[in-house]
Amino acid sequence: MAQENVEFPITGKITSVNVKSGDAVKEGDVLCLLESMKMENPILAPVSGTVTKIELSAGQVVEVGDLVATIEY
Amino acid sequence: MSGFFETGFLNLTWGSVVMLIIGGVLLYLGIAKKMEPLLLVPIGFGIILVNLPLGGLMTTIVQGEVHEAYMVGGEPAGLISRIFAYGLTWEIIPCFIFLGLGALTDFGPLIANPKTFILGAGAQFGVYFAFFIALLLGAAFPDILHIGIKEACSIGIIGGADGPTTIYLTNRLAPHFIGATAVAAYTYMALVPIIQPPVIKLLTTKQERAIYMKPQLRAVPKREKIFFPVVTSVIIILLVPKSAPLIGMFMFGNLLRECGVTDRLADTAANAFMNILTILLGLCVGCFMSAETFLKAESLIVFVLGALAFASSTAFGVVLAKLMNVFSKEKINPMIGAAGVSAVPMSARVVQRMGQQANPRNFLLMHAMGPNIAGVIGTATAAGIFLGMVG
Numbered sequence: 001m002a003q004e005n006v007e008f009p010i011t012g013k014i015t016s017v018n019v020k021s022g023d024a025v026k027e028g029d030v031l032c033l034l035e036s037m038k039m040e041n042p043i044l045a046p047v048s049g050t051v052t053k054i055e056l057s058a059g060q061v062v063e064v065g066d067l068v069a070t071i072e073y
Numbered sequence: 074m075s076g077f078f079e080t081g082f083l084n085l086t087w088g089s090v091v092m093l094i095i096g097g098v099l100l101y102l103g104i105a106k107k108m109e110p111l112l113l114v115p116i117g118f119g120i121i122l123v124n125l126p127l128g129g130l131m132t133t134i135v136q137g138e139v140h141e142a143y144m145v146g147g148e149p150a151g152l153i154s155r156i157f158a159y160g161l162t163w164e165i166i167p168c169f170i171f172l173g174l175g176a177l178t179d180f181g182p183l184i185a186n187p188k189t190f191i192l193g194a195g196a197q198f199g200v201y202f203a204f205f206i207a208l209l210l211g212a213a214f215p216d217i218l219h220i221g222i223k224e225a226c227s228i229g230i231i232g233g234a235d236g237p238t239t240i241y242l243t244n245r246l247a248p249h250f251i252g253a254t255a256v257a258a259y260t261y262m263a264l265v266p267i268i269q270p271p272v273i274k275l276l277t278t279k280q281e282r283a284i285y286m287k288p289q290l291r292a293v294p295k296r297e298k299i300f301f302p303v304v305t306s307v308i309i310i311l312l313v314p315k316s317a318p319l320i321g322m323f324m325f326g327n328l329l330r331e332c333g334v335t336d337r338l339a340d341t342a343a344n345a346f347m348n349i350l351t352i353l354l355g356l357c358v359g360c361f362m363s364a365e366t367f368l369k370a371e372s373l374i375v376f377v378l379g380a381l382a383f384a385s386s387t388a389f390g391v392v393l394a395k396l397m398n399v400f401s402k403e404k405i406n407p408m409i410g411a412a413g414v415s416a417v418p419m420s421a422r423v424v425q426r427m428g429q430q431a432n433p434r435n436f437l438l439m440h441a442m443g444p445n446i447a448g449v450i451g452t453a454t455a456a457g458i459f460l461g462m463v464g
Contacts, residue, residue, distance in 0.1 A: 027433055044429055
């Protein structure tokens, strides 16, 4: 099975984590919300598949390139 | 019974009732719909205050005669008319708001990708497009519209989506239009998420909207951020001298922010100072909108052409971005051209959202901030060009 590592495109603070490991996601589903530049930005699933790894918690500060989640498809 | 006749009831006119309703609608949009509340609430309440008869907030005296409504050139004698005269007519408030905006603006995305400067300039073509349409309409219906070249300038500038610039220019060229153009500019800025998407969709294919742009912009060193406001001021003001008050204050505010040794000043400029000016500006614009100055055919045409100016700025930005793609190897997502109107950060957000819809991998926010900020500089420069032309 192929897998894709989703990375943060922008620095910011996590406001909510919307999926957990083992969840099935569709392309375009919201993985988490990130507050950046005084806006809340959704981070979306680029492919449909199963989330195999997501280690985030609300309030965490993330940098560009940090791992959002790993999705197997 | 003279006390009874001194109440406002008998002096209410149909016009003032209509304006009271408009004031109420703006309050509703600001409070309930959260549309630009920091401006629509003061403007809405100002409209209500000034349209209650005999209040005297905007009293001006012209050759010994007392006028309830603001008379350009008269001597101000009311609470708000004094602020209007010395704050707006003397062009102090809009320029100092630019100081605050400068202190709030991070030019990083623009410096990281200077190509986006072109997009910010490109959107200004919409300003000139609306200017010519307004001019033509004015020439076609001279008896109804009374739109000459100066009025056309202040209608066109609405397309730049920049409130303080619009007010600054209108005050210089067509002060009797200030209520209509200010309200049009701020209303359309709030309506960016509604006006822009259909225009963008019309001009792009799904494939174009899905064009992926790498998230990481070049990290901009502090030294570049300090040099940028200084060098840009020198270049732009040498090119377009009349833009000096707006561009000068904008870049000075930004220097306070970036130089690293004036954080206290930058903080005041971006917060307390700007909030004070916003209160004064909102009240002044609202109080200018009495029935006799606002309820005219021209106001309606300002709103219609303002929307046209806005839509055409968006369109020119997108078309220019597509044109740039023809000539460059690394393709840009043409939607970021739409962010060349200067409604910061609303139009960048629109582009970000539409980019994600077309391709969930896309994250265009920072890419769109470049043209967005360039748009502010572009609109202020366009205002300077208009002033140099007819001011």
